[in-house]
Amino acid sequence: MLMQFLASGFMLGSVYGLVALGFAAIYKATRVFNFAQGMLMATGAYLAVTGSVVLGLPLVGTIAFVVVAAGTLGVVIQWLLIRPLAGRPLLAMVMITIALSIILRALIVIIFGGGAQTLRLGLPEGSFVLGSVRISAIHATAAGVSWLCMALFMVFFRFSKAGLLMRATADSHEAAVLSGVNVNRINATAWALGTILAAIGGVFLGQLQVASVELENIGLLALPAVVIGGLQSIPGAIIGGLLVGLIEQLSSGYISPKARDIFVYVPLLIILLVRPWGLFGERELGRV
Amino acid sequence: MSGVASAEAVLEVQGVFAAYAAKATALSDVSLTIPAGGMVALLGSNGAGKTTLIKAISGLLPLHHGTLVSGSVRIAGTNITGLRADRIVRLGLGQVPEGRLVFKHLTVEENLQVGAAVVPRAVGRERIAAVYDLFPRLAERRRQQAGLMSGGEQQMLALGRALASAPRILLIDELSLGLAPIIVKAIYAQLRAVRAAFGTAMLVVEQNAKLALEICDTAYVLERGVIVMSGSAAEVAASDRIRESYLGSSGGAL
Numbered sequence: 066m067l068m069q070f071l072a073s074g075f076m077l078g079s080v081y082g083l084v085a086l087g088f089a090a091i092y093k094a095t096r097v098f099n100f101a102q103g104m105l106m107a108t109g110a111y112l113a114v115t116g117s118v119v120l121g122l123p124l125v126g127t128i129a130f131v132v133v134a135a136g137t138l139g140v141v142i143q144w145l146l147i148r149p150l151a152g153r154p155l156l157a158m159v160m161i162t163i164a165l166s167i168i169l170r171a172l173i174v175i176i177f178g179g180g181a182q183t184l185r186l187g188l189p190e191g192s193f194v195l196g197s198v199r200i201s202a203i204h205a206t207a208a209g210v211s212w213l214c215m216a217l218f219m220v221f222f223r224f225s226k227a228g229l230l231m232r233a234t235a236d237s238h239e240a241a242v243l244s245g246v247n248v249n250r251i252n253a254t255a256w257a258l259g260t261i262l263a264a265i266g267g268v269f270l271g272q273l274q275v276a277s278v279e280l281e282n283i284g285l286l287a288l289p290a291v292v293i294g295g296l297q298s299i300p301g302a303i304i305g306g307l308l309v310g311l312i313e314q315l316s317s318g319y320i321s322p323k324a325r326d327i328f329v330y331v332p333l334l335i336i337l338l339v340r341p342w343g344l345f346g347e348r349e350l351g352r353v
Numbered sequence: 354m355s356g357v358a359s360a361e362a363v364l365e366v367q368g369v370f371a372a373y374a375a376k377a378t379a380l381s382d383v384s385l386t387i388p389a390g391g392m393v394a395l396l397g398s399n400g401a402g403k404t405t406l407i408k409a410i411s412g413l414l415p416l417h418h419g420t421l422v423s424g425s426v427r428i429a430g431t432n433i434t435g436l437r438a439d440r441i442v443r444l445g446l447g448q449v450p451e452g453r454l455v456f457k458h459l460t461v462e463e464n465l466q467v468g469a470a471v472v473p474r475a476v477g478r479e480r481i482a483a484v485y486d487l488f489p490r491l492a493e494r495r496r497q498q499a500g501l502m503s504g505g506e507q508q509m510l511a512l513g514r515a516l517a518s519a520p521r522i523l524l525i526d527e528l529s530l531g532l533a534p535i536i537v538k539a540i541y542a543q544l545r546a547v548r549a550a551f552g553t554a555m556l557v558v559e560q561n562a563k564l565a566l567e568i569c570d571t572a573y574v575l576e577r578g579v580i581v582m583s584g585s586a587a588e589v590a591a592s593d594r595i596r597e598s599y600l601g602s603s604g605g606a607l
């Protein structure tokens with residue numbers, strides 16, 4: 066059983082890692098703690114519903130639709146809500162993202178109704194056996210695509226010019242401005258990427274379960290994931306996501322599905338108490 | 354100063370008033386002109402408004418809750434008053450800020466690449482190579498994280514990053530802070546070489562007035578937000594006021 070729990074924990078954790086990575090990208094570049102990340106993930110599932118059911122697009126078309134729509138949504142959010150509040154206290158920013166998630170939820174319920182929607186994208190179904198573990202094809206696809214997206218993001222962040230400017234902006238806003246970086250454009254890019262990563266996670270979770278606004282609760286697991294991994298650390302977010310997936314599967318497998326939240330949020334509290342910069346984050350040495 | 358036609362001025366500040374939320378008047382009717390390729394010293398005691406003037410020129414005042422109340426700033430004839438700071442950089446203004454703001458988590462090379470990001474790739478590469486020639490110490494440490502370098506090395510990096518953007522005009526705020534005097538002299542000598550090679554004009558804020566007056570062609574003296582004196586470096590150095598308050602001598606030879 067242990068191997069089975071570890072395998073499914075790893076695969077779910079990969080999707081959480083993806084959503085957490087989106088959260089960390091937004092936080093790192095814009096210093097906004099985005100409580101709407103869970104709802105953005107749920108929105109991704111509904112974008113997939115829109116693409117495949119409403120517009121009748123094939124799989125590739127639906128994926129393209131989700132990516133473009135989520136990216137646009139991220140830019141709009143940054144432009145409309147985040148940018149005007151630049152430099153305001155943290156509380157205002159946090160309230161904005163909470164309000165945003167409530168508004169998104171209401172919009173989804175108005176458009177799609179409150180009930181859950183089944184999402185069938187035509188991804189490979191069935192399952193296969195690997196050693197002593199049975200793996201569902203959808204879980205495997207979800208994990209594989211998540212790792213691909215995470216790898217693409219890391220390559221972008223490390224090696225592209227836009228990624229360099231994003232890291233520079235995260236490092237020092239003022240130094241970036243006086244080096245000629247258009248910080249607004251960088252922040253919009255970070256929001257677009259963060260939203261796209263959340264939405265892709267939402268597509269898979271909608272596929273593994275159903276598309277529902279309640280997916281938000283799963284998406285919000287990105288928060289403990291990034292806090293455990295370290296808010297400032299991009300790899301930390303991925304590892305935090307994996308840990309949350311493993312903890313979830315082990316605790317619900319051995320104890321009870323209800324135990325998940327305790328085993329995820331208790332480590333969160335411990336980390337905040339003894340190592341607030343997370344497992345992989347860097348201790349912040351006084352802010353300028 | 355009046356001899357400089359405004360058409361050939363690379364930087365022209367006219368009648369600038371600036372204020373902070375917590376300070377009603379930080380600059381009062383400040384005007385200053387830098388001819389193409391000119392090297393101009395800006396002197397003044399602590400709190401005189403030198404850094405404020407630099408931020409007023411570079412568009413960074415809003416980031417510090419300050420405003421340019423009135424007046425105008427032009428780069429090579431283009432009015433840049435009120436433009437966003439990053440656009441001003443793209444128009445050819447480079448800056449070495451007070452307190453060496455480098456990107457601490459990026460490597461030396463990446464810091465320079467961010468500086469060069471505003472110019473075409475080939476120009477950037479050429480400029481970064483020139484920076485490495487100028488500061489071999491940066492070349493040796495190109496893969497090192499900037500935050501782990503010594504204060505003086507970070508200061509060189511801040512200067513290198515500004516030079517990598519191939520600026521028409523460079524604003525330098527207290528380069529000597531934290532640097533050994535001998536290094537400061539060497540860097541200023543190199544800045545003169547940069548000017549000779551690329552025609553870069555410079556506005557130099559410097560606590561070491563003696564040194565600044567040696568290397569610059571002209572000088573302005575700012576006191577409590579007002580320009581109280583300007584002229585050729587030799588004229589300013591010879592004035593009693595400067596000799597007493599900045600050069601630490603009451604009548605002795607420079």
Ligand SMILES: Nc1ncnc2c1ncn2[C@@H]1O[C@H](COP(=O)(O)OP(=O)(O)OP(=O)(O)O)[C@@H](O)[C@H]1O
Nearest residue numbers: 373375376379398399400401402403404405406417
């Ligand atoms: N952000 C700010 N808010 C309010 N007042 C400010 C701010 N920055 C500077 N000042 C005030 O404006 C005046 C000019 O400051 P500025 O930093 O320009 O002086 P400076 O000539 O650069 O001094 P120093 O040689 O010490 O660097 C000072 O009285 C200072 O207290």
Ligand SMILES: [Mg+2]
Nearest residue numbers: 403404405451
């Ligand atoms: Mg100053």
